[in-house]
Amino acid sequence: MNPKKPLRYSLTGMLVALTLILSACGAPADVPPGELTGSLSVLDWAGYDAEDFWIDFKNTYPNVTVNFEIGISDADIYAKMAAGNQADIFHPYTGWLQFYVDEGLVEEIDTSKLANWDKVPEHFKKIGQFNGKQYFIPWDWGFSSVLYRTDMIPEGVDSWDALLDPAYAGHISMWDDGPAAVTVSSYIHGYDETAITADQLATIKEEWIAQRDSNLFYWAGEPELVEGMTSGSIWAGYAWQGAYATLLANSIPVAYANPKEGRNSWVGVYGIRKGTENLDLALKFLDAKLAEATGNNVVNLFYYGHSNQDVMNGITDATLKEAFSIDDPGILETTNFTPNLTAEQRDAWTAMWAEVKAAP
Amino acid sequence: MDRRATFWVLYLPPLLLLGAFFLIPLLLMFVYSFRADMHGSFFQLWQPSLNQYTKLISTGSYWRLLGVSSLMALVISISAVVLSYPIAYFIAFYGRQRAGFYLVLLLVPFWTSYLLRVMAWKIMLGTEGVINSFLLYINLIQEPLTALLYNRNAVMLTLIYVWIPVATLPILAALQRIDIALFEAAADLGARPIHQFLRITLPLSLPGVLAAFFMVFIPTVGEYVTPLLVGGSRGSMYGNIIQDFFTKAANWPFGSAMSMVMLAGTLILVAIAVRLINVRDLLE
Amino acid sequence: MTTFRNSLPLKGYFFGLIALLYLPIVVLFLFSINANTYLSFPLQGLTLGWYEKLFASDALLRSARNSLVVALGSSLTATLIGTMVSLLMTRYQFRSKGLLVAMAVLPLIVPYIVLAVALLLLFSVLNIERSLLTVGVAHTVVALPYVLLIVGARLAGFDANIEEAAMDLGASYPTTLRRIVIPMIAPAMISAWLTAFTVSFDEFALALFLAGTQPTFPVYLYGQLRFANRLPIMISLAVLMMIGTLALVLIAERMRRSD
Numbered sequence: 001m002n003p004k005k006p007l008r009y010s011l012t013g014m015l016v017a018l019t020l021i022l023s024a025c026g027a028p029a030d031v032p033p034g035e036l037t038g039s040l041s042v043l044d045w046a047g048y049d050a051e052d053f054w055i056d057f058k059n060t061y062p063n064v065t066v067n068f069e070i071g072i073s074d075a076d077i078y079a080k081m082a083a084g085n086q087a088d089i090f091h092p093y094t095g096w097l098q099f100y101v102d103e104g105l106v107e108e109i110d111t112s113k114l115a116n117w118d119k120v121p122e123h124f125k126k127i128g129q130f131n132g133k134q135y136f137i138p139w140d141w142g143f144s145s146v147l148y149r150t151d152m153i154p155e156g157v158d159s160w161d162a163l164l165d166p167a168y169a170g171h172i173s174m175w176d177d178g179p180a181a182v183t184v185s186s187y188i189h190g191y192d193e194t195a196i197t198a199d200q201l202a203t204i205k206e207e208w209i210a211q212r213d214s215n216l217f218y219w220a221g222e223p224e225l226v227e228g229m230t231s232g233s234i235w236a237g238y239a240w241q242g243a244y245a246t247l248l249a250n251s252i253p254v255a256y257a258n259p260k261e262g263r264n265s266w267v268g269v270y271g272i273r274k275g276t277e278n279l280d281l282a283l284k285f286l287d288a289k290l291a292e293a294t295g296n297n298v299v300n301l302f303y304y305g306h307s308n309q310d311v312m313n314g315i316t317d318a319t320l321k322e323a324f325s326i327d328d329p330g331i332l333e334t335t336n337f338t339p340n341l342t343a344e345q346r347d348a349w350t351a352m353w354a355e356v357k358a359a360p
Numbered sequence: 361m362d363r364r365a366t367f368w369v370l371y372l373p374p375l376l377l378l379g380a381f382f383l384i385p386l387l388l389m390f391v392y393s394f395r396a397d398m399h400g401s402f403f404q405l406w407q408p409s410l411n412q413y414t415k416l417i418s419t420g421s422y423w424r425l426l427g428v429s430s431l432m433a434l435v436i437s438i439s440a441v442v443l444s445y446p447i448a449y450f451i452a453f454y455g456r457q458r459a460g461f462y463l464v465l466l467l468v469p470f471w472t473s474y475l476l477r478v479m480a481w482k483i484m485l486g487t488e489g490v491i492n493s494f495l496l497y498i499n500l501i502q503e504p505l506t507a508l509l510y511n512r513n514a515v516m517l518t519l520i521y522v523w524i525p526v527a528t529l530p531i532l533a534a535l536q537r538i539d540i541a542l543f544e545a546a547a548d549l550g551a552r553p554i555h556q557f558l559r560i561t562l563p564l565s566l567p568g569v570l571a572a573f574f575m576v577f578i579p580t581v582g583e584y585v586t587p588l589l590v591g592g593s594r595g596s597m598y599g600n601i602i603q604d605f606f607t608k609a610a611n612w613p614f615g616s617a618m619s620m621v622m623l624a625g626t627l628i629l630v631a632i633a634v635r636l637i638n639v640r641d642l643l644e
Numbered sequence: 645m646t647t648f649r650n651s652l653p654l655k656g657y658f659f660g661l662i663a664l665l666y667l668p669i670v671v672l673f674l675f676s677i678n679a680n681t682y683l684s685f686p687l688q689g690l691t692l693g694w695y696e697k698l699f700a701s702d703a704l705l706r707s708a709r710n711s712l713v714v715a716l717g718s719s720l721t722a723t724l725i726g727t728m729v730s731l732l733m734t735r736y737q738f739r740s741k742g743l744l745v746a747m748a749v750l751p752l753i754v755p756y757i758v759l760a761v762a763l764l765l766l767f768s769v770l771n772i773e774r775s776l777l778t779v780g781v782a783h784t785v786v787a788l789p790y791v792l793l794i795v796g797a798r799l800a801g802f803d804a805n806i807e808e809a810a811m812d813l814g815a816s817y818p819t820t821l822r823r824i825v826i827p828m829i830a831p832a833m834i835s836a837w838l839t840a841f842t843v844s845f846d847e848f849a850l851a852l853f854l855a856g857t858q859p860t861f862p863v864y865l866y867g868q869l870r871f872a873n874r875l876p877i878m879i880s881l882a883v884l885m886m887i888g889t890l891a892l893v894l895i896a897e898r899m900r901r902s903d
Contacts, residue, residue, distance in 0.1 A: 041857060046867025047874070049703065067857040070867050075610040082401070082610075084768045103401060170506065177608070212593040217510050220588065223875055231488050343399045350609030351415075357596040357604070358421040363817040367736060370728040371744075374788075377725060378747045382785050385762030386754065392765070443661070450658040454651060462658070464889075467838060469665050472672065472886045474846045475865050476879060480668035483675070490671060524665065529839055533794050533832050537801050567800065571793040575752065582755030585848065603757055603849075612761060619758040626753045 038281050039065040043077055043087035046070050052297040057288035064281065075350075081105050081273065088276045089285060091139070094127060094267045095179060098340040101130045107272040109134045113283045116290035119308045127267050127337070136269035137286045138307040140298055143325075143335065144180070144264040146257040147239035147247075149229060157257040160187045162236050164207060169214040171235040173228055176218035178353025179341060180238065181208050187261035187336065194339050201352055208356045222246070229254065240266075245303035245323040256323065262334040267307075393616035412617035422601065422618065426625060429598040433580035436516055440523040440576050441531070441569060448528045448568075449561075452535035463532070470525045478589045481518045485509040485590070510592025518586050527572040534568025535561070574633075578626055598622060669886060676880040694876040698884070701877055707864035708881060711845050714776050714860055718783035719840035723833055725784070726791025726840075731821070733792070734799040735807075745792075752789040756849035759786065764853045774856030782850040787840035794839065798832035799825075 042049075049068035051058055057066070069087055071077035074096040081090055082103060092100065100106040111117045111134050117125075120138060128136030148157045152171070163172055163184060174181065185204040186193045196204075216233060219225040222243045228234035229243070230252055237243075244256040257263075270289060272282045288294065295311030298304050305312060305324055315321060325331040341349070396409040416422060451462045469477070484490045487504040495501045508514060538561065546556045584599035591597070602622070605615035679689035698704065729748045733741065751759070763782055767774060802825075810820045826833075848862040855863055861881075868874040 046864075069857045070859055070863065072852065072867065073607055076607045079606070079610045079612070083764060084771075086773070215593040217592045231486065233487055343397070346609065347397065347611055350604070350611060351614070354601050354604050354609070355419060355421055357593075358419075358425045358601055360421060360424055366817050366821070367732075367738070370732050370736075371738075374725050374729045374732075374748065375744065377781075377784065378744075378788070381763065381766075381781050382751060382754075382759070383747060385759065385766045388765050388769075389758060389762040446654060446657050447661060450651075450654050454654065463835075465662060466665070467842065468886060468889050469669050470842050471845065471889045472669055473862060473865055473878075473882045475848070475862060476672055476882045477668050480671045483671055484668060490667075521665070521668075524661070526839065526842075529835055530794055530797060533835055534797055534801075536831065537798060567797050571797055575790065575793060578752045579755075582757075584757070599755055599757070602755060606757055606761055615761070616758070619755060622755065623753060623758075630753070 033060045035063065036061050036281075037063045038278060039067065040089065040278055040281055040285055041067045041069065041087045042285075043069045043071050043080060043085060043090040045091060046072070047302070048091065052301055053294060054285070054289060055297060056291035056294045057285050059293075060288060061284065066285070086273075088273055088278045088282045089270055090273065091268060091270055092136075093269070094338040095341050096346075097128075097136060097269065097271075098130070099343060099346075100271060101135055102343075105271075105274055106135045107274045107276065107279065107282075109137065109272065109286070110283070114287045114290065116287055116308060119310050120290065121307070121309050124267065124307045128269050128271075136271045137290065138267050138269050139289055140268040140302070141305040141307065142240050142242065142266060142303075143256075144175075144238060144240055144266060146236055146259060147225075147229065147244050147254055148236040148257065149232070149234075150253045150255050152232065152235040156255070157236060158260055160184050160259045160261050162257070162259075163238055164188075164211045164214065165236075166214050168235050170216055171233065172211075172214050173217055173219050173225055173234045173237040174211070174215055175238045176220045178350045178356075179346070181353055181356070182349045183264060183336075183338070184238065187259070187264075190261075193336075196345070196349075201348060205352045205356060208353075209359045212356070212359075240304075241323040242303040245319055248319050248322065258325075258331075258334070262336045263331075264338060265335045266338050268304075389616050390620060393613055393620050395613040398611055398613060412614045415614065416617050416621060422598070425596070425601065426598045426622065429583075430581050430625070430629070432512065432516055432597065433577050433583075436519045436523065436580050437527075437573050437577035439516075439520045440527040441572050443520065444524045444527040444572065445531055445565075445569070447524070448531035448535055451528075452532055452538075463528075466525050466528060474522065475585065475589075477522065478518055478586050481514075481521065482509065482590050485514055485517075509590060510595065512591065512595050514590040514592075515587050515595050515597070518590055519580060519583065522586070523576045523580070527576050530571035530575060531565060531568040534565045534571075538564050574630070578630070581626060582622060669883075672879050673883050676876060676883045678876065694880040695884070698877050698880045704861075704864060704877065704881055707859050707861045708885070710776055710855075710858050711861040714780045714783060714851075715841050715844040718780045718787060718844045719837055721780075721784045722787035722791050722840040723795075723837040726788050726836060727795050727829075727833060729788070729792050730796040730799050731825075733796055734802075735804060748792050749789045751786045756786065756847070757853075760850045760853035763850070767854070774854050776855065776858050776860075778854040778856070779851050779860065780844075782854055783844040783847055786847070786850065787843045790839045790843060791836040794836040795829055795832050798829050802828060 047053075049070070054066065057064075069080075069085070071080060071090075074093055077090055077092055078096055078099055081087070081100065082105060109128075114137070124138040124141070125134070127138050128134055146157050146160060146162050148162065150156075153162075153168070162168065163174055165172070182196060182201070182204055183193060185191070185207060186196065186200075189200075189203075191200050216228070217224070219228070219237065222240065225234065225237050225239055225243050226246050229237065229247055230250065239256075241256060244254060247254045270286055272279065272286070276282060290308050292308060292311055292314075295306035295308040296314070298306045299311060299315060299320060300317075303320065303323055312324070312326070315324070315326060321327055393412055394408040394410070395406045396411040400406075447466065451459050451466075455462050482489075485508040486492070487506055487509075489508075491508060492501075492504040496504065542560050543556055546560060551559070581597075582599040582602070583597055584603045587595045587597045587600050588603075591600075598618075602615050602618050605611045605618065609615075676694055677690045677692060679691045679693075726748070729744065732738075733745050759782065763778070764774075767778055772778065806824060807820050810824055811817065815823070846862055847860075848866060851860040851863045852866070859867070865878050868878055
C-alpha cells in the first residue's frame with residue numbers, strides 16, 4: 001500500500017481537469033512532458049532500477065512514477081510474466097525472447113513513436129524482430145568470453161576449451177548456466193547450437209561432469225568472479241566484459257580472450273507486456289531508454305554496451321575501448337550471437353545442467 | 361461454557377490461516393507436478409501426466425543427492441544441538457540476572473544478514489582468508505589450505521555455525537522450566553553433579569533437545585543458499601536442484617515433482633523418528 | 645544456591661563460542677571500512693566512505709525498513725496464532741487436533757522455495773497483487789512451527805491443575821488464560837517471538853517471489869551481489885543493523901539493572 005497514492009490521484013485529478021479545461025479552450029491536445037502524470041511498473045534486473053539507467057525519462061517526465069520489481073534471472077522474469085505479472089515493461093536477454101512471442105506475452109512496438117530509433121544499428125534492431133514485427137527494443141549488450149590472469153596463464157588463451165582444461169584444475173570458474181555450457185561446448189566441438197541432438201547433449205553432459213574436477217566454483221554473479229580473480233584463486237573464467245573492465249580498473253593483470261571459435265555476444269532488450277493500459281507511457285519510457293545520458297551511464301557505470309550508436313562512438317576511456325574491442329573493427333564478424341532457445345531446448349539444456357550438478 | 365466459546369476463538373484463526381495460505385497452495389503445487397511440461401500458458405487446464413515423476417525416477421543422481429543431503433542435514437543437526445546445549449545450559453543456570461542479556465548477545469549476530477554472514481565465512485575459509493593467513497603466520501603450514509572452502513565440509517561448517525543460535529532457543533526454554541528445587545533435593549540426597557545432570561537435567565530437557573534437532577534438521581535438507589555460496593562445484597544439495605528448476609529453468613512441474621518427493625521423504629523420516637522415540641520412552 | 649557456583653569451563657565455553665560466532669561479524673566490519681570494493685585480504689586502506697554512501701542510498705534503506713515492517717507484523721501474528729495452537733494442543737481434546745497440529749508443524753518440512761511458488765500461484769490465480777503483505781503472510785506461516793514448538797513445549801510441562809484451581813474459584817477461562825497462563829508462559833512467548841522475528845527478518849526465498857515492487861533487505865542484497873561495487877555499502881548497513889541492535893540491548897540491560 002503506497003501512502004502516496006491518494007495524493008497522486010487528487011493531483012492527477014486536478015491536472016486532468018486542468019487539461020480538459022485548457023483543451024476545451026482550444027489549447028493543444030498534447031500534455032507537455034513536464035506535466036504528464038501516470039505510473040509505470042518495470043520488471044528489471046537488480047541495479048537497473050537506479051535512476052542513472054532511466055535518467056532521460058526521469059528528467060523529461062518528472063511527474064511520472066516508475067516502480068521497479070526485481071527479477072533474478074531470465075527464467076525468473078519469464079516465469080513471472082507468464083504467471084500474470086502486471087509489470088508494463090520487462091527486460092529479458094537474447095536466448096529467451098522466443099517464448100514471450102510464442103505465448104503472446106509481448107506487445108508489438110510501433111517504432112515510429114521512438115525518436116531515438118534511427119540511432120540503433122540495423123543488426124541490433126533485428127534482434128528484437130520476430131515474424132517481421134518489432135517486439136523488443138535492444139538496450140544493453142556485451143560479450144562473453146574467457147577472462148584470464150596473464151600472470152598465471154602466460155601462454156595466453158586462444159580457445160574456449162581453456163574452461164575445461166585440467167592444466168588449470170582448481171582455478172577455473174564457469175558461469176552457473178546450462179545454456180551457456182551448451183554454447184561453450186558447441187563452439188568447441190563445432191556443433192550447430194540451434195540443432196543439438198540428444199547424443200551431442202549427452203556428450204556435453206559428460207564433459208561438464210568431468211570439468212567439475214577442474215572447476216573451483218560456479219559463479220552466479222560477477223562479483224564472485226571478480227573476487228576470485230583478484231585473489232588469484234581463479235585463473236580463467238567464463239566472463240562478461242563487465243568483469244574484465246572492473247579488474248582492469250583495479251590494475252589486475254587480466255586479458256579478455258579472442259578465442260578462435262569466436263566470442264559470444266548477448267543483447268538485453270526491453271519489451272512491453274501485451275494488454276498494458278500504459279502503452280503510450282511505456283513507449284515513451286523505451287524511447288528515453290535509448291537516449292544518450294542513459295546510454296552513457298550504462299557504459300560508464302556497468303561497462304556494458306548500449307544500443308545507441310552515438311553513445312558507443314563517444315567512448316574515449318581506454319579501459320572501455322579495450323573491453324568493447326572498439327578499435328577492432330572485425331570483432332563483430334567473429335562474434336557468435338546468442339540464438340533464441342525453443343522451449344524444448346530450454347527444458348533439455350537446463351535439465352542437463354542440473355544433472356551435471358547432481359552427479360556424484 | 362466459556363471454555364467452548366474460547367475453543368472456537370482459538371481454533372478458527374489458525375485453521376483459516378493454515379488452510380488458505382499453506383494447505384491450498386501446496387495442493388495447487390501437487391496438482392501442478394502432474395503437468396507434462398511448461399509450454400503454453402501457466403493457467404490453462406492440462407492433461408494430467410506422470411511425465412515429471414518418470415523423469416525424476418529415472419535419474420539416479422537426484423536420488424543419491426537426496427540421500428547425501430539428508431545425511432549432511434543429520435550431521436549438521438546433531439552437531440548444532442550438541443554445541444548449543446552447553447550454551448543453553450550456561451544461560452539457564454549461570455545466567456542469573458544477565459540471562460536475558462546473554463541470550464540476546466547470542467542472537468544479535470543472527471540479526472546480521474544471513475547472506476553476508478555466509479559471505480564472511482567464504483572470506484575466512486578462502487586461501488587468503490583469516491584462517492589460512494593465521495596458520496601461515498604461525499608457520500603451521502607452508503601453503504594455504506585449499507580444502508577449507510568450496511566443498512561439502514565448508515557447507516556443513518557454515519550451516520552448523522548458522523544454526524547454533526537457533527538451536528539454543530528450544531533447549532533453553534526447556535531448561536528454564538526445570539525446577540531448581542529438584543537439584544537441591546538431589547544434592548541433599550547425595551547425588552553428584554554429573555548424576556544430577558544425567559538423571560534430572562538431560563531427561564527433562566529432552567523435549568527441547570528434540571525440538572531443536574528437528575528445527576534444524578528439516579529445513580537443512582532443503583537448504584540451498586549456503587551450498588550455492590561455499591559449496592563449489594560438488595557441494596550442491598537437493599535444494600539447489602529444486603531452486604534451479606524454478607529460477608533457472610522455468611520448469612515448475614519438474615521442480616514441484618522434486619519437492620513432493622522430498623516432502624514425502626522427510627515426512628517418512630519424521631514418522632520413523634517419532635516412532636523410535638516413543639518406543640524408547642516406553643522402555644525407560 | 646549451592647548447586648550452581650561459577651563454572652569456569654562452562655563460562656569459558658560460552659564466551660569462546662560467542663567469540664567464534666562474532667568472528668564473521670568482525671570480518672564483515674573490517675570490510676565495511678575497507679577502501680576497496682572487492683573482498684580480499686590484505687586490506688588496502690581504511691575508509692568510512694561506504695557508510696556515507698549508505699545514507700544516500702534510498703533503495704537500500706527502504707528495503708531495510710520493509711524488512712522491519714514485515715518481520716514485526718509476521719512475528720507478532722505468528723506468536724499470537726502459534727500460542728493459540730499451543731493452547732489447543734495442550735489443553736483441549738477434539739477430533740481434528742492431530743490434523744491441526746500436523747498442519748501447524750508442516751511448514752517446517754516444506755522447502756521455502758516450494759511454498760514460495762505455491763503462494764505465487766495462489767495469489768496469481770486470485771489476482772492478489774504481491775506486496776509486503778503477501779510476504780508477511782508467508783512469513784507468518786513459516787514462523788508458526790517455531791512458536792508452536794517453543795510455547796507448546798513450555799505449556800506441556802505446565803501443570804493444568806493451576807488453571808483448574810482458578811476456575812474452581814470462579815474465574816472464567818479467558819480470565820484464567822489472561823491472568824495465569826499467559827504470564828507463566830510469557831518468557832517462552834518472548835523467546836518464540838524473537839525466533840519468529842529472526843526467521844522473517846532475514847528470510848529470502850519467500851520474499852523473493854512474493855515481494856513485488858518493495859523488496860526486503862535480503863532480496864535487495866542478493867540482487868546487488870551482481871555488482872561488486874555495491875557490496876561494501878550492503879555490508880556497512882548490515883554492520884549498522886548489528887551495532888544498532890547491540891546498542892539497544894545494552895540500553896535495555898542498563899535500564900533493567902537500574903530498576
